[in-house]
Amino acid sequence: MATVRLDQKKRALVRSIPSSYTKALARFFGAGPTDVELARRQQQHYVDTLEANGVRVHRLDADENHPDCMFVEDQAVVVDGHMLLPVPGHPSRVAEQPPIAEFLMEALEGVQTCTMGGEARMDGGDVIRVGDLFFVGRSSRTNDLGIASLRSLLDFFGHELRIIDIPEHALHLTSISSTPTDTMILVPEGYLKPEDFGTLPKGCELVWIPGEEAYGCNTIGLPNGKVMIAEGYPSVKAALEERGLETIEIDMSEIRAADGSLTCCSIFY
Ligand code: GLY
Secondary structure (H helix, E strand, O other): OOOOOHHHOOEEEEEOOOHHHHHOOOOOOOOOOOOHHHHHHHHHHHHHHHHHOOOEEEEEOOOOOOOOOOOHHHHOEEEOOEEEEOOOOOHHHHHHHHHHHHHHHHHOOOOOEEEOOOOOOOOHHHEEEEOOEEEEEEOOOOOHHHHHHHHHHHHHHOOEEEEEEOOOOOOOOOOOOEEEEOOEEEEEOOOOOHHHHOOOOOOOEEEEEOHHHHHHHOOEEOOOOOEEEEOOOHHHHHHHHHOOOOEEEEOOHHHHOOOOOOHHHOEEO
């Protein structure tokens, strides 16, 4: 999840992959998954890596009626122990939410929950956080009313929110960007521009990656300072290692096939 600081990444929620996963939505990076067993092995490696690096993982059962249900990031935006339950931007994904919401309401003691209504739409995958500054993608899944709901939650904490228009050839903001540390944003050339982010807080850096490695810009910074990256993105790996970060590569081929990235597969809470 892209909306917690590194020091808040103690627990993560994931969801098992249903046999119907071959019907998952795929329009951007992926041509559709074909090998569910391989996807499950890749997810297991992902979970094992989180656990080996200090994150306690809880796994929800798969929902056969929802091929995309493993992409839990889209279903809840957790900020400082509170959460927004968005109405996801694709109609086929709306009913994935109840078990995730129920689990988080139980797990987050004293949680205040905001919900969305009317025409508001948002996928959690459109939100990233760098320190206490938030960015939201206005995308095919997230509209202005959804952004207004997120702004209400962030106003409560005094956190700033900036809007970035996502190009048509990308799904979410997190599909092409991430914060491997609390002071670094990875971005692909040809998708976004420096002015999309505005003036960043002192010490915060935009790290530009060649556009052909856009998928690799989605990473997960771990609480011990290491960074999970997708296997096969040498510029991403080099950029992080040049900055003194240790990387851990994860084979994401069958998850990418459904337009899923590393952050899509978990919610830190
Ligand atoms: N396959 C993930 C999504 O399109 O939401």
